[in-house]
Amino acid sequence: MARYAHIKDSVALITLTNPPVNALSAAVRHGITESVTRALRDPTVKAVVLCGENGKFCGGADIREFAGPMTGPAFVPMLDDIEAGDKPVVAAIEGMALGGGLELALCCHYRIAHSKARLGLPEVTLGLLPAAGGTQRLPRLIGIPASLELITTGRHISAQEALKLGIVDQVTDKNACEVAVEFAQRVMDKPLESRRVSQQTVQCPPDLEALLENTMVQVKKRARGAIAPVACVKAVRAAATLPYKQGMERERDMMGTLFNSGQARALQYFFFAQRAVGKWSLPSGACWNNTKPKPVHRAAVIGLGTMGRGITVSLVAAGVSVVAVEVGEKQLQAGKQMVMAILERQAQKKGVAAPLDLLRFSNNLKDIGGVDLVIEAVFEDMALKKQIFKELSSVCKIDTLLCTNTSGLDIDVLASITGRPQQVVGMHFFAPAHMMKLLEVVHGRHSSPEAVATAMSLGKKMGKVSVAVGNCPGFVGNRMLMPYVEQANFLLEEGATPEQVDQALEEFGFAMGVFRMSDLSGLDVGWRVRKEAGLTGPSVAATESPRKRQGRRYGPIADLICEQGRLGQKTGCGWYLYDRPGGREAKPDPWIRRFLEEYRTKHGLKARAIDKQEILDRCLFSLINEGFRALEDGIAAGPEDVDVIYVFGYSWPRHMGGPMFYAGMVGLARVLERLEHYHQAHPDVPSLQPSTLLRRLVASGSPPVQQWRGFIKRMRSQL
Numbered sequence: 001m002a003r004y005a006h007i008k009d010s011v012a013l014i015t016l017t018n019p020p021v022n023a024l025s026a027a028v029r030h031g032i033t034e035s036v037t038r039a040l041r042d043p044t045v046k047a048v049v050l051c052g053e054n055g056k057f058c059g060g061a062d063i064r065e066f067a068g069p070m071t072g073p074a075f076v077p078m079l080d081d082i083e084a085g086d087k088p089v090v091a092a093i094e095g096m097a098l099g100g101g102l103e104l105a106l107c108c109h110y111r112i113a114h115s116k117a118r119l120g121l122p123e124v125t126l127g128l129l130p131a132a133g134g135t136q137r138l139p140r141l142i143g144i145p146a147s148l149e150l151i152t153t154g155r156h157i158s159a160q161e162a163l164k165l166g167i168v169d170q171v172t173d174k175n176a177c178e179v180a181v182e183f184a185q186r187v188m189d190k191p192l193e194s195r196r197v198s199q200q201t202v203q204c205p206p207d208l209e210a211l212l213e214n215t216m217v218q219v220k221k222r223a224r225g226a227i228a229p230v231a232c233v234k235a236v237r238a239a240a241t242l243p244y245k246q247g248m249e250r251e252r253d254m255m256g257t258l259f260n261s262g263q264a265r266a267l268q269y270f271f272f273a274q275r276a277v278g279k280w281s282l283p284s285g286a287c288w289n290n291t292k293p294k295p296v297h298r299a300a301v302i303g304l305g306t307m308g309r310g311i312t313v314s315l316v317a318a319g320v321s322v323v324a325v326e327v328g329e330k331q332l333q334a335g336k337q338m339v340m341a342i343l344e345r346q347a348q349k350k351g352v353a354a355p356l357d358l359l360r361f362s363n364n365l366k367d368i369g370g371v372d373l374v375i376e377a378v379f380e381d382m383a384l385k386k387q388i389f390k391e392l393s394s395v396c397k398i399d400t401l402l403c404t405n406t407s408g409l410d411i412d413v414l415a416s417i418t419g420r421p422q423q424v425v426g427m428h429f430f431a432p433a434h435m436m437k438l439l440e441v442v443h444g445r446h447s448s449p450e451a452v453a454t455a456m457s458l459g460k461k462m463g464k465v466s467v468a469v470g471n472c473p474g475f476v477g478n479r480m481l482m483p484y485v486e487q488a489n490f491l492l493e494e495g496a497t498p499e500q501v502d503q504a505l506e507e508f509g510f511a512m513g514v515f516r517m518s519d520l521s522g523l524d525v526g527w528r529v530r531k532e533a534g535l536t537g538p539s540v541a542a543t544e545s546p547r548k549r550q551g552r553r554y555g556p557i558a559d560l561i562c563e564q565g566r567l568g569q570k571t572g573c574g575w576y577l578y579d580r581p582g583g584r585e586a587k588p589d590p591w592i593r594r595f596l597e598e599y600r601t602k603h604g605l606k607a608r609a610i611d612k613q614e615i616l617d618r619c620l621f622s623l624i625n626e627g628f629r630a631l632e633d634g635i636a637a638g639p640e641d642v643d644v645i646y647v648f649g650y651s652w653p654r655h656m657g658g659p660m661f662y663a664g665m666v667g668l669a670r671v672l673e674r675l676e677h678y679h680q681a682h683p684d685v686p687s688l689q690p691s692t693l694l695r696r697l698v699a700s701g702s703p704p705v706q707q708w709r710g711f712i713k714r715m716r717s718q719l
């Protein structure tokens, strides 16, 4: 796993060989240890160059090994031995030096990077810290402020930034390995003392204490309960305040705690989950590696509201030429201005010219005849969408893919209007579409594998994490959101306040609780959906009880709030009060308190004290239960798909892995027991009735989440 070659008489070249990213598995560490010992012992070798096969230096420790007992040579002594050796070792960094890969480079005496290489210590994103000396060597090399930033964020940096910071000694456009060999020949007789990073003193800024304290405050705020970023700050503090050896002891102790934590397991699961969703498959057997996407050079976006603008920006930023269509002149001009401003701002940040030549605006659908793909992004109104799809199928060329950015309407209904149902898919973006990473690609009954592959590939090109999902009301994300929101509303009826529910959810790790989030997105969004579903509005029979619909419990509070014109931030009030329409700072609203009291009195409800645990159990477990149902129905292909959707689309805390991983971590038997308990207490709430899949998993001994796909497949084949 490491190749040894004696070249140019006096240089030993050690090449890491563990595709795809030359991760430091036990075998690679073994290979490095053996090769370095050999080079140090060989009197004809005067210098060593370390590089990685296939233009990739090293992607770090082998994350898959973290799940089992660690075997093979330990990291820290291996790196210490390289640094302490009496022959110069030069790291030739091509591709990437990440995590343990960068720590390996830091113990070398010199570092040469290719101009396209990326460097970083992303361990924090895996719930860990750089525990192979990274937290102690990097501060000695580049100082405390820059180390704090890099280690607590895990940000990957360019070779140029690494050079500026002093992490690498030289950047080259040529073959970094050849440059490193020539470099090694030049430095082979130079003294090494000053090149041993661990032996350097840390340059501390005069305001060290304040810097560390401020960083800790910021990091805790950003971390939303994640423990690794906090440990990273503590480890850098140790580098600043303790001798190297003691600093390394602190690093090791903290790694011991993190390494065995549930958060580390969750984050490492999530790393692989993000990659798993790219390997999509359809019930027909078509999948990512047997279906070719069609190239998309020209696209059209229909509708220049908030969603259309964000989608247009994302497409243009990805290099796709776009015709943006909006029929209303005022809306067209406003959209045009906004899209161009965002693109200009993005380009300015990158120091390049905005790609405005890719952009055209029109008020006529006839202008999109030649495009490869259309994304319709008009109002969430089925009648309007149907009318547009009808027009699209007559104006677009025969092989144009027709996509709709609906957040939950039936793709099959739209497909049936077109006469080319195989070319219709959903592309559900999340607002603001140019910032949010998630894209649900919805395959309808007739969507062709090629159409799905094209939408998935276009999503990737647009920088999105695309997840293929089946067609049902709300798809995966919004479908699971319904019981979550429903429970939050019921909790208000029973005695909770919006602040109480939000606080419990935010302490759990959500960026925003359910009510603050509703105020941000606008309460009218859900109101419209409930009206379409016949749950509220004039279609409800006057004889229907206000708190029952189709024999089930119904919470009309949100409808009543909307009827008062309280639509959230945009109207200056919703579940909270804002200082003005469009204001951001949510304040508890005495009006809401009074309203809830009057509502309870009117319906004969007695308010009771509700604790945090009940809020979390009812909101989260009902959402999770719906996730199991989506898996059972095949709407979501695997737990990873659900988890990626929730982390990227709904701010589920990443260090909790996503709802399905979290269910496994809490214990499926506990989730089942709580759901049974609450369903017994609320038999008229079907979403609390435990799903068959959850029951079966528990009955089978609660296998780990990684085994659920296989389990579901077997379960389906038995039906």
Ligand SMILES: CCCCCCCCCCCCC/C=C/C(=O)SCCNC(=O)CCNC(=O)[C@H](O)C(C)(C)COP(=O)(O)OP(=O)(O)OC[C@H]1O[C@@H](n2cnc3c(N)ncnc32)[C@H](O)[C@@H]1OP(=O)(O)O
Pocket (backbone or CB within 6 Å): 020, 021, 023, 059, 060, 061, 062, 063, 064, 070, 075, 096, 098, 099, 100, 101, 122, 123, 126, 128, 129, 130, 131, 132, 255, 256, 257, 259, 260, 272, 275, 276
């Ligand atoms: C009492 C207890 C005591 C505790 C003691 C603990 C002892 C342990 C001490 C250990 C100290 C070690 C400290 C070091 C830690 C680390 O290094 S952690 C790893 C840090 N590295 C990373 O986070 C990098 C992760 N990888 C990436 O970001 C990207 O993969 C990439 C390298 C930038 C490449 O991106 P791209 O080209 O887009 O390809 P991908 O699709 O992402 O990846 C290709 C395949 O490679 C797999 N992979 C990538 N990196 C790793 C890895 N580090 N380990 C294992 N596998 C990796 C990835 O999953 C893909 O696989 P497939 O999907 O199967 O193709």
